[in-house]
Structures are given as C-alpha cells and as structure tokens.
Amino acid sequence: MSDLEAFRSETRAWLEANYPPSLNEPMAEDDAPWGGRNYRPSNPDAKLWLERMGAKGWTAPMWPTQYSGGGLSADENRVLTQELTRIKARPALMSFGVWMLGPVLLEYANEEQKQKFLPPIVRGEIRWCQGYSEPGAGSDLAGLQTRCEDQGDHYLINGQKVWTSYADQADWIFCLVRTDTSKKHEGISFLLFDMKTPGVEARPIKLISGSSPFCETFFDNVKVPKDQLVGKLNGGWDIAKRLLQYERQNISAGGFGGGAGLEIEEAAKQFVGIEAGKLADTDLRTRIAAHKMDAKAFALTVRRAEAESKASRGPSAATSIIKYAAAKLNQDKCELMVEAMGTQGLGWEGEGFDPEGLKATRAWLRSKGNSIEGGTSEVNLNVVAKRVLGLLDHQ
Amino acid sequence: MALLTEEQVMLKDAAKGWVGERSPVSALRKLRDTDVDVAFDKAAWAEMGQMGWTGVIVPEAHGGSEFGYRSLGLVLEETGRTLVNSPLITTALFAASALTRGGSAAQKDAWLGKIAEAGAVIAPALDEQAHHHPARVALTAKKDGAGYVLDGKKVFVLDAMAADAFIVSARTSGQSGEEAGVTLFLVPADTAGIARTRLKTADSRGAGDVTFTGVKVSADAVLGAVDQGFGLLESVLDRTRAGLAAEMLGQASQAFEITLDYLKTRTQFGQLIGTFQALQHRAAKMFTELEMTRSCVEAALDAIDSNANDVRALCSLAKAKASETVHLVSNEMVQMHGGIGMTDAHDAGLYMKRARTSEALFGSASFHRDRYATLMGF
Numbered sequence: 027m028s029d030l031e032a033f034r035s036e037t038r039a040w041l042e043a044n045y046p047p048s049l050n051e052p053m054a055e056d057d058a059p060w061g062g063r064n065y066r067p068s069n070p071d072a073k074l075w076l077e078r079m080g081a082k083g084w085t086a087p088m089w090p091t092q093y094s095g096g097g098l099s100a101d102e103n104r105v106l107t108q109e110l111t112r113i114k115a116r117p118a119l120m121s122f123g124v125w126m127l128g129p130v131l132l133e134y135a136n137e138e139q140k141q142k143f144l145p146p147i148v149r150g151e152i153r154w155c156q157g158y159s160e161p162g163a164g165s166d167l168a169g170l171q172t173r174c175e176d177q178g179d180h181y182l183i184n185g186q187k188v189w190t191s192y193a194d195q196a197d198w199i200f201c202l203v204r205t206d207t208s209k210k211h212e213g214i215s216f217l218l219f220d221m222k223t224p225g226v227e228a229r230p231i232k233l234i235s236g237s238s239p240f241c242e243t244f245f246d247n248v249k250v251p252k253d254q255l256v257g258k259l260n261g262g263w264d265i266a267k268r269l270l271q272y273e274r275q276n277i278s279a280g281g282f283g284g285g286a287g288l289e290i291e292e293a294a295k296q297f298v299g300i301e302a303g304k305l306a307d308t309d310l311r312t313r314i315a316a317h318k319m320d321a322k323a324f325a326l327t328v329r330r331a332e333a334e335s336k337a338s339r340g341p342s343a344a345t346s347i348i349k350y351a352a353a354k355l356n357q358d359k360c361e362l363m364v365e366a367m368g369t370q371g372l373g374w375e376g377e378g379f380d381p382e383g384l385k386a387t388r389a390w391l392r393s394k395g396n397s398i399e400g401g402t403s404e405v406n407l408n409v410v411a412k413r414v415l416g417l418l419d420h421q
Numbered sequence: 422m423a424l425l426t427e428e429q430v431m432l433k434d435a436a437k438g439w440v441g442e443r444s445p446v447s448a449l450r451k452l453r454d455t456d457v458d459v460a461f462d463k464a465a466w467a468e469m470g471q472m473g474w475t476g477v478i479v480p481e482a483h484g485g486s487e488f489g490y491r492s493l494g495l496v497l498e499e500t501g502r503t504l505v506n507s508p509l510i511t512t513a514l515f516a517a518s519a520l521t522r523g524g525s526a527a528q529k530d531a532w533l534g535k536i537a538e539a540g541a542v543i544a545p546a547l548d549e550q551a552h553h554h555p556a557r558v559a560l561t562a563k564k565d566g567a568g569y570v571l572d573g574k575k576v577f578v579l580d581a582m583a584a585d586a587f588i589v590s591a592r593t594s595g596q597s598g599e600e601a602g603v604t605l606f607l608v609p610a611d612t613a614g615i616a617r618t619r620l621k622t623a624d625s626r627g628a629g630d631v632t633f634t635g636v637k638v639s640a641d642a643v644l645g646a647v648d649q650g651f652g653l654l655e656s657v658l659d660r661t662r663a664g665l666a667a668e669m670l671g672q673a674s675q676a677f678e679i680t681l682d683y684l685k686t687r688t689q690f691g692q693l694i695g696t697f698q699a700l701q702h703r704a705a706k707m708f709t710e711l712e713m714t715r716s717c718v719e720a721a722l723d724a725i726d727s728n729a730n731d732v733r734a735l736c737s738l739a740k741a742k743a744s745e746t747v748h749l750v751s752n753e754m755v756q757m758h759g760g761i762g763m764t765d766a767h768d769a770g771l772y773m774k775r776a777r778t779s780e781a782l783f784g785s786a787s788f789h790r791d792r793y794a795t796l797m798g799f
C-alpha cells in the first residue's frame with residue numbers, strides 16, 4: 027500500500043469513529059458552522075465535530091502543524107476532501123480566517139502574530155470579518171479613508187466600513203486603514219483588532235433577500251495595540267491584494283453554492299411538465315441545457331487550472347476568469363430555477379408556496395451579490411483585460 | 422404608428438404627476454411593511470376612478486371614456502414606473518375588456534359602471550399551475566338544473582383578496598389542455614363555497630389562491646358562450662398582455678433612469694463610473710432594448726384599438742420583449758449600483774422582484790416566443 031493509500035484508510039477509519047452520525051440530518055437554516063465565541067449550533071454535535079476536526083488541524087489541512095494546522099501535503103489534502111465528500115460530511119468550519127486571513131498571516135505576519143492568531147482560527151474559536159469596503163471605496167478600494175493615527179503606544183482608528191459581512195457576529199476584524207494621507211496605495215496598512223474594543227459599532231444592513239448578513243461598521247476613537255499591525259506600516263496594500271487572491275481562489279474552489287437543494291431539471295420537470303419524454307417548454311429546455319453545459323465547462327476548467335497550477339507551481343491563466351465565471355454560473359442557475367418554478371418561484375413566505383420554491387427565491391436574490399462581493403465582475407474583467415491580455419486603457 | 426393626441430398627452434402628464442406625488446415607490450414599501458390582506462391603497466384606487474383611469478376602455482354608455490387601449494397603456498406605463506400596486510390590470514383592463522367584449526347586457530349593466538368609478542375589483546382566476554397556460558383548465562363547471570356548480574382551484578390570482586368578483590375559466594366539456602370546452606363565468610366573490618388564501622409574494626403585489634368547492638351559480642353567470650369561451654379569453658388575455666407590457670415598459674424605463682442617474686453621480690477611481698466604457702456600452706444597449714420595446718408595446722396597443730388582424734402576434738411580441746427588457750434592466754440596476762443595490766433600503770431589489778412577477782404573469786417570454794412561432798406558422 028502506498029503512503030497515500032495508507033493515509034486514506036487511516037482517514038476513513040478516523041472519520042468513521044469521529045463524524046457524529048446526527049450530522050447526517052439536513053442542517054438547520056441558521057446553523058452554518060462559522061465558529062467563534064458565539065457559536066451555538068442547534069445540534070451540539072456540530073460543535074463536537076468542529077472540536078474534533080480542529081484538534082486534528084483538518085479545518086486548515088495544509089497549514090503547518092506548528093500553528094495547529096493539519097500539515098498535510100496537497101495530495102493528502104485531496105484524499106481528505108474525497109473522504110469527506112464520500113460520507114457527505116458537513117463542513118466542520120466555515121471561516122474567513124481559514125479562507126482569507128490565515129494564508130496572508132502565514133506569509134506576512136511575524137512569528138508572535140502567527141502563534142497568537144493562527145491556532146484559534148484552526149480551532150474555530152475566533153470568527154473574523156473583513157473590513158475593506160467603505161462608502162467611498164468599493165471598486166476603488168485603495169481610495170479608503172478610515173484614519174489610523176500613531177499615538178505613540180497605540181494606534182487610534184476613526185472612520186467607517188460598509189458591507190462588512192457578519193461584522194455583528196464576528197469576534198475580530200482584519201481591517202485596511204489609512205496611515206498616510208499623502209499617498210494612495212502606499213498609505214494603507216493592515217490591522218487586526220477585537221470587535222469588542224470600545225468605539226467599534228456594527229449596524230446590520232438588510233439585503234434584498236431579507237436577511238442581514240452584512241453591516242455598516244463604525245470606528246470612533248478605537249485604540250489598537252501596535253503589535254496588531256501586520257507587515258510594514260504603509261505596506262498593507264500588498265497584503266490586501268494577496269488576501270483578495272485567496273478570497274477569489276476560495277470562491278473558485280467552492281463556487282457559489284447554496285440555495286435550493288433541487289436540481290433545475292427536476293424543478294422544471296415538476297413545475298413545467300413533460301411532453302413526449304421532453305420538458306414541455308422547449309425554449310426553457312434548451313436554456314437549461316446550455317446552463318448545464320456551462321456548469322460542466324466550469325468544473326472542467328477548475329480541474330484543469332488546478333492541474334496546470336500544480337505542474338507549473340504558479341497560477342494558470344485560467345484562474346483569472348474563475349471568479350467571474352463562478353458568479354455568472356450561479357446567477358444563471360438561480361434565474362433558471364425561479365423561472366422553472368413559475369409562480370411557485372415568486373413567493374416570499376407563508377402559505378401557498380412550496381418550501382423549495384421559497385428557498386429558491388431567496389437564493390436567487392442573494393445570488394445577485396455574487397458579481398459584486400469580493401470585487402465586482404467588471405473589475406475582475408478589467409484585470410483580465412489589462413494584466414492577462416495586455417490591453418491597456420485608452421485614457 | 423399613431424402619435425399621441427393632445428388628450429392623450431394630457432392623460433400621460435396627469436398620470437405622471439399623480440404617480441410622483443401620490444404613489445412613489447415608498448408607497449409600495451409602506452404597503453409591504455404594513456402586511457395587509459389588500460395590497461393596494463384603497464383611497465388611491467378611488468382617486469384613479471375619479472380621474473377616469475379605471476374607465477378608459479369602458480364604453481361611454483356605461484360611464485367610461487372609451488378612450489382606448491393605447492390610452493390605458495399610457496396610464497399603466499406611468500404607474501409601472503413607481504411600481505404602483507392597484508387593480509388597474511385586473512379590473513380596469515382584464516375585466517373591463519372581458520365584459521365589454523363578451524358580457525351580457527345584464528352583466529355590463531351590473532359591473533361596467535362600477536369599474537368606471539373604481540367601485541368594484543374583479544379578478545381573473547385562470548391559471549391552475551405554476552405556469553400560465555390558459556387552456557389547462559381542470560376546474561369543472563357541471564350543469565346543475567338551470568345553473569352550474571364550480572369545483573377546482575385557481576392559483577396566483579392577482580387581487581384575489583380584494584376581489585368583489587372573479588372571472589373564472591372553467592371546464593364545461595372536454596379535457597384540461599383543450600381549447601374547446603372552456604367557459605368563462607363571472608362569479609361574485611361572496612358566493613358560498615369560495616375560499617381564498619393570501620399569498621405573500623416576493624414583489625408584494627397582491628395575489629391569492631382561490632378554491633371553489635361546490636360553488637353554485639346561475640346560468641346568467643356565464644360570460645360569453647358556453648364551451649366556446651376560449652376565443653374570448655384569448656382576446657382578453659392579449660389585451661391584458663399588451664397593457665401589462667406597457668406597465669413593464671414603465672418599470673424598465675424608470676429602473677434604467679435611476680441607474681443612469683447613478684452612473685452620472687457615483688465616483689470611483691476619481692471619475693464618474695459612467696465614464697467607464699464597460700458600463701457605457703451596457704447602458705447604450707439597455708437604451709436600445711427600451712426603444713425596441715416601446716415600439717412593440719405601442720404597436721400592440723394601436724393594433725388593438727384599430728382592430729388590426731395581427732393583434733395576437735403583436736401582443737405576444739410586446740409581452741416577450743417587455744419581459745426580456747425588464748429582466749435585463751432590473752438585473753443591471755442591481756449590478757451597476759454595486760453593494761448598495763443589494764440592500765433592501767435601495768429600490769433596485771423592488772424593481773427586480775416586480776420584474777420577475779410581471780415576466781411570469783399571462784405568459785413568460787418563452788411562452789410568447791412559442792406562441793409567436795405558432796402564429797407565424799412554424
């Protein structure tokens with residue numbers, strides 16, 4: 027047996043012994059495993075699962091063991107993913123810390139910071155939010171204005187962030203602040219602080235889908251210890267960009283999922299009906315087929331990009347289009363889903379609507395954010411046009 | 422294409438003024454957030470009656486102005502702009518058209534005058550499944566002495582909760598899916614055996630499911646001819662589709678203008694976002710689609726008024742085009758606003774939600790593309 031096969035059988039055995047069977051039940055709506063100080067899932071086994079996975083470092087499988095990561099190789103990590111998929115395991119942890127912050131800490135933080143911040147991320151003890159966007163700085167992120175002043179023994183933060191996902195539930199924030207007003211990109215620093223620090227206030231904003239996953243976040247004379255600056259003073263922009271790469275990579279790995287459990291073609295069969303063995307609405311039928319082909323093309327591209335990146339030890343050209351493509355794909359899917367459901371896809375709540383239909387409606391509305399969050403599709407395409415294709419601005 | 426008469430221009434201006442003052446988008450928000458069974462403002466509806474909007478296609482003999490479908494379309498375009506919830510589509514359009522075209526003298530006397538003064542709401546109860554399909558009628562109307570007994574269920578009936586009466590498509594012979602054997606009935610909503618459930622829709626336009634259980638009606642409840650109701654239904658549906666397309670044109674136009682305005686005010690990278698060609702071309706394309714749609718909507722309404730022989734194809738064209746355009750523009754409205762477009766506090770989501778309902782009502786773009794092909798003989 028090869029080492030990898032040995033790893034597979036060990037992993038399988040461990041999962042059999044440690045995956046709580048009660049998690050095979052469908053997850054309750056509000057039970058997404060975000061971890062953090064306030065993580066109280068309705069099924070306590072979800073927490074147990076997090077603790078077990080966290081202790082093994084498998085919530086961050088490829089991080090070094092010295093920071094409580096799993097220390098797995100890429101191949102081992104793939105095996106782990108396969109084994110988790112095989113038993114249809116729920117994720118133990120969903121985490122901005124694992125997806126975005128951790129990787130840049132590994133790259134840019136000093137040893138003390140790594141020791142302090144990485145292990146609680148792995149164990150899901152601290153939940154992070156992303157303080158990037160401001161009312162005046164979205165696509166033009168480097169236009170951010172949140173002030174950070176050096177007060178000798180601490181920094182003083184004043185300003186406002188917006189669209190901060192889960193700021194009202196997060197424990198800590200990684201935040202871009204302006205430390206030099208005379209320069210744009212070179213005047214930005216990357217700071218970490220506790221959301222409980224006096225002067226921090228997060229006000230939830232309601233989305234068009236009815237939920238309030240993001241916030242306006244205000245900083246009023248927030249004092250931050252100086253050892254919570256990551257990297258160099260005024261050197262935050264490189265870290266910020268690197269983190270965005272991880273954010274987009276993570277999206278490309280997982281795609282934009284969520285929403286209805288039903289497949290579109292099943293919904294269409296149910297709500298549109300079948301005539302002579304085919305979907306009764308031939309126009310919708312071809313559009314669903316086109317979407318299914320796009321989905322397949324996307325999956326093949328993700329796989330090819332992974333293989334090429336591994337072979338060349340650098341990103342493949344295909345990775346640059348993944349975020350854009352993933353957003354479009356999910357939006358197309360959600361549009362087709364509500365269309366296939368007809369008036370059953372137009373409900374908001376209450377009697378008279380199929381629960382799958384209600385889920386589909388909310389998922390459709392939420393999906394509109396996919397081409398905005400993590401950098402808009404326009405900005406993404408600008409980057410592809412300029413950096414990848416070499417097309418320069420005419421201005 | 423007929424240009425507007427002076428009276429039509431006045432009607433359009435009046436509608437624009439009233440809508441802006443009396444029923445801006447905030448009125449829809451208020452209705453949504455107060456969570457009431459009747460999803461429109463009754464006082465506003467009464468004002469629409471006073472201004473003559475509910476009687477635009479009602480014959481003069483019954484208190485209307487007989488001003489034509491194009492004129493009603495002008496009003497609908499304006500109410501569409503601010504997403505006004507009102508029974509204009511169900512009552513002043515569908516029911517007024519059905520009664521005028523197919524009603525008995527007694528039915529006309531009983532209802533048309535009321536419509537003209539906004540004294541009644543009459544809702545079409547047609548579809549039985551999640552997709553529009555006017556021939557898929559399984560609700561039965563069985564002969565019972567001199568009258569009929571209705572049994573079955575209608576879904577997503579607009580203005581169901583407010584309705585004083587329903588115009589119901591029922592099967593008097595044949596099978597669901599067949600055009601022959603469909604009969605229309607005009608049934609007062611308080612008739613024994615009718616039950617309605619309010620639907621809470623994403624777009625907060627009032628709708629409900631309506632069940633008919635052993636509902637006894639007399640023979641004079643038949644609207645039009647027994648077994649031969651489908652032709653009347655189709656002609657009334659086409660008029661409704663054209664009017665709804667006008668409303669959708671209004672929705673799309675306003676969504677576009679709000680977005681255009683944003684492109685001219687929001688700055689990023691030290692410049693207005695409207696200076697980015699990526700957005701400029703998309704704005705110009707939306708404008709192209711809106712112009713195309715306007716032509717189709719006007720042509721359909723004019724064809725109805727002049728009794729042209731291509732009414733059916735033009736109404737399908739107008740509804741399909743309006744659906745595509747409002748779909749595109751409402752999506753772009755969210756996208757071009759960025760994060761703020763995703764918030765409930767902004768109106769973009771309201772336009773998008775209303776767009777999808779309008780798209781699905783009385784036949785989606787797919788439905789009308791298919792029908793168009795059939796009408797064109799391929």
Ligand SMILES: Cc1cc2nc3c(=O)[nH]c(=O)nc-3n(C[C@H](O)[C@H](O)[C@H](O)COP(=O)(O)OP(=O)(O)OC[C@H]3O[C@@H](n4cnc5c(N)ncnc54)[C@H](O)[C@@H]3O)c2cc1C
Pocket residue numbers: 155156157158159160161162163164165166188189190191192240395396398399400401402403404405408687689690694697699700756757758759760761763
């Ligand atoms: C669901 C969701 C979750 C989010 N979570 C977070 C979070 O946790 N933390 C955080 O910091 N931010 C978050 N964001 C914010 C997100 O990153 C910003 O909304 C996004 O970067 C766009 O910025 P903006 O909203 O200011 O739009 P703007 O930048 O004002 O853009 C408006 C429109 O102009 C277009 N545009 C701008 N510049 C150009 C150009 N040069 N060329 C062509 N078109 C252009 C945009 O693409 C967009 O269509 C989230 C957003 C959403 C929707």
